Structures are given as C-alpha cells and as structure tokens.
Amino acid sequence: MFAEYTAAELTSIFAMQGFAGLILFSVFVLMALGLAIIFGQMGVINMAHGEFMILGAYTTYLISNLFADYLPGIYSSYFFIAMIVAFFVTGALGAFVEWAMIRHLYHRPLDTLLATWGLSLIMQQFYRTVFGAREVGVTLPDWLMGSIAVTDMVEIPINGLFVMGLTIVITVGVALMMQRSHLGKQTRAVVQNRPMAAAVGINTEKVDRLTFALGCGIAGVAGSAFTMIGSTGPTSGQLYIVDTFLVVVFGGAASLLGTVASAFTISQAQSTMEFFLSGSMAKVLTLLVVVGILMLRPQGLFTLKVRR
Amino acid sequence: MNKVAAFIGKNQYSHMIILALLLLVVLPLSLDIFRLNLVGKYLTYAFVALGLVLCWGYGGILSLGQGVFFGLGGYCMAMFLKLEASSPENTAIQSTPGIPDFMDWNQLTALPWFWEPFHSFTFTVFAVILVPAIFAFIIAVAMFKRRVGGVYFAIITQAVAAIMTILIIGQQGYTGGVNGITDLRTLHGWDIRTDDAKYILYYVNALLLFLCLFVAAFVIKSKLGRLLVAMREREDRVRFSGYDVSAFKIFIFCLAAAISAIGGAMFTLQVGFMSPSFVGIVPSIEMVIFCALGGRLSILGAVYGTLLVNYAKTSFSETFPELWLFAMGALFIGVVMAFPNGLAGIYQRYMEPWLLKLSKKDESPSAPAVGASEKAPESSDEPMTSEERKHA
Numbered sequence: 001m002f003a004e005y006t007a008a009e010l011t012s013i014f015a016m017q018g019f020a021g022l023i024l025f026s027v028f029v030l031m032a033l034g035l036a037i038i039f040g041q042m043g044v045i046n047m048a049h050g051e052f053m054i055l056g057a058y059t060t061y062l063i064s065n066l067f068a069d070y071l072p073g074i075y076s077s078y079f080f081i082a083m084i085v086a087f088f089v090t091g092a093l094g095a096f097v098e099w100a101m102i103r104h105l106y107h108r109p110l111d112t113l114l115a116t117w118g119l120s121l122i123m124q125q126f127y128r129t130v131f132g133a134r135e136v137g138v139t140l141p142d143w144l145m146g147s148i149a150v151t152d153m154v155e156i157p158i159n160g161l162f163v164m165g166l167t168i169v170i171t172v173g174v175a176l177m178m179q180r181s182h183l184g185k186q187t188r189a190v191v192q193n194r195p196m197a198a199a200v201g202i203n204t205e206k207v208d209r210l211t212f213a214l215g216c217g218i219a220g221v222a223g224s225a226f227t228m229i230g231s232t233g234p235t236s237g238q239l240y241i242v243d244t245f246l247v248v249v250f251g252g253a254a255s256l257l258g259t260v261a262s263a264f265t266i267s268q269a270q271s272t273m274e275f276f277l278s279g280s281m282a283k284v285l286t287l288l289v290v291v292g293i294l295m296l297r298p299q300g301l302f303t304l305k306v307r308r
Numbered sequence: 309m310n311k312v313a314a315f316i317g318k319n320q321y322s323h324m325i326i327l328a329l330l331l332l333v334v335l336p337l338s339l340d341i342f343r344l345n346l347v348g349k350y351l352t353y354a355f356v357a358l359g360l361v362l363c364w365g366y367g368g369i370l371s372l373g374q375g376v377f378f379g380l381g382g383y384c385m386a387m388f389l390k391l392e393a394s395s396p397e398n399t400a401i402q403s404t405p406g407i408p409d410f411m412d413w414n415q416l417t418a419l420p421w422f423w424e425p426f427h428s429f430t431f432t433v434f435a436v437i438l439v440p441a442i443f444a445f446i447i448a449v450a451m452f453k454r455r456v457g458g459v460y461f462a463i464i465t466q467a468v469a470a471i472m473t474i475l476i477i478g479q480q481g482y483t484g485g486v487n488g489i490t491d492l493r494t495l496h497g498w499d500i501r502t503d504d505a506k507y508i509l510y511y512v513n514a515l516l517l518f519l520c521l522f523v524a525a526f527v528i529k530s531k532l533g534r535l536l537v538a539m540r541e542r543e544d545r546v547r548f549s550g551y552d553v554s555a556f557k558i559f560i561f562c563l564a565a566a567i568s569a570i571g572g573a574m575f576t577l578q579v580g581f582m583s584p585s586f587v588g589i590v591p592s593i594e595m596v597i598f599c600a601l602g603g604r605l606s607i608l609g610a611v612y613g614t615l616l617v618n619y620a621k622t623s624f625s626e627t628f629p630e631l632w633l634f635a636m637g638a639l640f641i642g643v644v645m646a647f648p649n650g651l652a653g654i655y656q657r658y659m660e661p662w663l664l665k666l667s668k669k670d671e672s673p674s675a676p677a678v679g680a681s682e683k684a685p686e687s688s689d690e691p692m693t694s695e696e697r698k699h700a
Contacts, residue, residue, distance in 0.1 A: 043459075045459050045462070045463075101641065101645065104645060105644070105645070108644075108648075109458060109459050110364075110370045110458065110459065110462065111644045111648065113370070113372075113459065113462060114593075114596060114597070114600065114640050114643075114644050115640060115641045115644040115645060117593055117640055118636070118637040118638065118639065118640025118641040118644070119637060119640075119641060120637070121633045121634075121636050121637035121640065122633065122634055122637035122638065122641075123637075124633060125630065125633035125634050125637070128630070128633075129630060242463075242466055242467055242470045242589065245463045245466070245467075246463070246467055249460060249463055249464075278478060280474045280475070280477065280478030281478055283474055284471050284474050284475050284478065287467055287470065287471045287474075288471060290467070291464055291467055291468065291471070294456075294460075294464060295450040295451065295454060295456075296454075298451075298454050298455070298456040298460060
C-alpha cells in the first residue's frame, strides 16, 4: 500500500497525518483529563461528561457573540475570558450534579452510569431546545487564522498549534495541582484510603464534590478549546464519550501519565491509519486493538501501586 | 373478586397467566393489526430486557452492548429473507442478477462467502442463536477469565457496540450500510407483509417470549440462579467456596445474548427490515432502561417495562417529540435513584402484602364467594378490588 508514494511524499503524509493526530490527541487529552479525575480518582462513571464539554463549548460560543456585539475592539482576546467562564459554569453545574445525584449513588457505580446517561439525554435536549439542532461555530480571531508552511507539502494550521499548546499548559497545570496543591493531596488521600483520610480530618464529602466539580470544569475548558477546531452541536459530546472512556481505561484509570500516553497512542494510530484505510475502518481497527489489549491487560497501561 | 386476589397473591404462576391473557387474548382482541404489530415490535425488545434481567439483575453484569446481539440475530434473519427476496427473476434489472440490491449498487459482482450459507433456512435458524452466542462467548471468555467486571465490562461492551455500528455502516457493500437490509418480502414463499402473516408472527413472537420466560424462570429457580445472586453480592466468597465464577458468568452472558438474538430475528420478521440503528450505543442503553423500569430482578417486570416505555415513547414522539428525551432522561434518573427495583419492586412492596392480607381475610369462614371470581383475572381488576374493599 506504500508502493505508489515516493519517500518524500510518504514523509510528508506521515507528518501531516501525525499533526492531524496531534489535534485529535489534544481533544482526547482535554476530555480524558476531566474524566480521569472523576473516574480514576473517584470511580464514578460520568456518561454526561461529553455534555459538560459541550456546555463549555456553548458558553464560549455565547461569549464570542457577546464580544462581537459589544466589545468588537478586543474580540481577539475573547477566548481567554470565555475559557475561564466556561470552567466556572461547568464546574458549578458539576458541583450541583454531585450534590443532587452522584453522592447518593457512590456505592452503586453501575447505577451512576445509568443516571448520568439520563442526565446526558436531558442536557442534549436542552441544548437542542436552546441553541437549535444545527451545529454552531465561533469566528476565530485573526491571529489564529492561517497556517505555517514548513515545507512545500507540509502546512501546519495555527489554531491546531494553539490548541496543542493549550493542552500542554492545562495538562501540566492539572498534574501540578494533583501533585502539589492542598486539594490534590486531599483528593489522592481520599482515593487511597477513604476512612483513614476522614480520620485525619479531611472532609471527604467536600473533597468529593470539589473533585467532581474540578473534573467537570476541565471538561468545560476542553469544550472551549474544542470550538477552535470544530463546530458544536447538541450531540457532539456523545460522539467522543466512548473513545474518551477507552482512553482513560486503556491508560490505567488512576494515572494521569497513562491517560496522556494512551490518548497519544490511540489518536496517532487512528489518524495515521485513516489516510490509508477508510475513516470508519481506521476507527474500527483502533478500537479493536484497544479492546484486545484491554483483554490482555485489564488494568491498563499504567497502574497506581496502592496497597488495598 | 377476593378469590382472584388470593390467587394473584399466593400462586406463583398467576402473574405469568395474567401476562399470557394480556398478550394472547386481550391485546389481539382490542387492537387493530397496525397497533398489534407495534406491540409485537415492542415485545421483541422484551427479549433483550429479559436477557438483561438474567445477566444484570441476577448476575450483576451490566452489558451496554445487548443491541449487538439483538442486531446479530436480526441480521442473520434479514440475510436469509434478503437472499430469498433477491432471486435472479426479481433482480433481473441489476447488472449482476441474483445478489441483493445494495450489493449491486456497491459494484459487488458476487455474493460474499459469509452470505452463502444463508440460502438455507435451517442454517439461518441455528445461526440466529449461535452466531450471537458464540460472539458473546468470545467476549465473555476474554473478559471474565481475566476477572474484568463491573464498570470496565460495561465500558468495553459499549465499545463493542460502537465498533459493530461503525463496521456495519462502513462496509455497506456487505451489510447494506446505514439503511440496513430492507425490502424483505417472503419466508419460504409465504408473504410476511400481509395482515394474516402479521397476526401469526405476533403469536409466534409471544409464544417464543413465553418460552424464554420459562427458561429464565427455570434458570433463576435452579442452583445456578442462587449462585448468580451469591456472585453478584460477594464474588470472592463464591470463588473461595470452590466455584468457577467465570464459567457461570460466561454461561449467563451467552444465554442473555441468545435470548436477545431471538428477539432480533423476530423483529426482522415482524417489521420487515434490520438496520444499524438497533445495534449501537443508544439503543443498547435504552434497552437497559426497559429492564430497569420493569424491575431488574423480575422477568415479567422486564416485559411490562418494555411495553410501558415503548408505549410512552411512541405516544410522546407523536405529540411532543422534543419532550421525549427529557422524559427519558428523567426516567433514567428517577428509576435509578428512587426505585432501583423498578415497577416490580413497587408491586412487591405495596401490592403483594395487601393481596396477601386480602386472601387471609378471604379464608375466614364468613367470607362469601363473590360472583365475579370466575371472570378472567385481568390486571385491570385490581383497582376495582381496592375500591370494593374500601366500600365494604
């Protein structure tokens, strides 16, 4: 299948597909980060995670419209404000959902899955009612338009580059927070041994709520970044939810490093194969390989060594 | 009337008889053929819900990919019917006569090898059950031997459902793509689109459902059923007692898959087509709510739950299509949070003690026999009984 291409062409194909894979990788990482915190740290399956992400995307869309209408002078910087607002809006909704629903179901993980699926249906229909069934997109500011030509055949779009940079910043931020910050330490303590953490004075209920809100907030930021590279529809979140869960499970549920590594593997495999096979077959093959590896190694690539 | 209450309260088969009367007598007599065909379609989902009662309710294995088995069973049947519908005479205008129309549109010139055996009806009947069961066996062996369970299993079955849908849609030359396999006409020369055929298929479907219900009731009553419950509660203790936990899980998962597949095949026969929209993630998880609403521990609850949700879905989508998803979402959340055992749980908690109390009073010598007791015990009799008691 490589025969009809020259060596130079092949290199640029791999470079271009590799870059397309990197953008997919960014989306996976951003979505999976929030999920890794919620699922990996708390063991809660949040099927509405994609809808939280889309909430962030719609928030960004609304704010970009506000800027275009009232503050066209500083439109180019709307994105940073939108991202912060998206974080807090989705985080607040996450905290509310945890309070109203999730905390009653901690001892029944399979039921959490069904309840959050119900939540995702409601959120989808809400978006459809408010924003319409058609996909919406934001107008990118000028500095994100265009692309950088590396060679004759390889061009790199700036918005993709920006999203990748953003992904790195957010990932490092989340990793630092989980490792160094007070909340991060408390979260990890609760995950490792809940009764003992409670015994030394950690308010485990509060930690649960903050962790869940944080995971949802990161999903909101992911949605915000998502508007840079694609348009948003009511069901856009659902398209990614299975892939994201596989990314998290494949990487080893409790490990952030594993999440990043597995997102990288899956996205690169998929986008490289996409060029040579049809898109659907590339996806089928990728998913099959992932499921196959999970059968051999159910705990995922990286595991947290905890004495239970 | 009191005798009826006593009968319902005490006799374990009475619920089955009531359901049989409802499905085999009341509904066919009161509905026109269009509506009855619709009920028949819903009842095919009840097979899946029944399978979920076994593997999720009793076995504790939540599968979010039951649509895959429903679809496999349906596709096996559809392949047979499609081959019969695309005889060389019927497809003479195609560039390659004798192959299904969608293959011709996709420039295929010969029938793919895996379609060949579906010329035989005997093979098809076996394939309807065996293909999904073998597929389920492969998944189950791979997962349960490695002790993968709980939410991980749920996610992986969901991924399997996603893979299956993408594969069917992507390989449209072999599978019919998004549209699925349509335009099915005859079964051994017997036109399945006539009203008479629809009546017969409805009864075949209902009887098959009862057969599966008896199998399920037998499994639950047997030692296997006890072990399943024990495994669901404390898997380690069962394993330490010397049982091969994975073997039981594999068996119940395959049984659930086979039951779902029968539903799928009957779906194809009654509705006249099969498409990937019954295979994917969304239909699969909807089938879980049928089972959850009816009661995950009640095989009859699964049938009622399926009928109720689908009836609500049809009437909602006809009048307020945009409200349906809200209602469905609320149903998921409400059932899980407030009624984990579904309608059957409510029935057992409130109706059964009351029926028993009623029957106890009935046994006292002064209780007169009410003339209406010879009437067929329909479910609609129960509220009347309650009113009568209040007045008495």
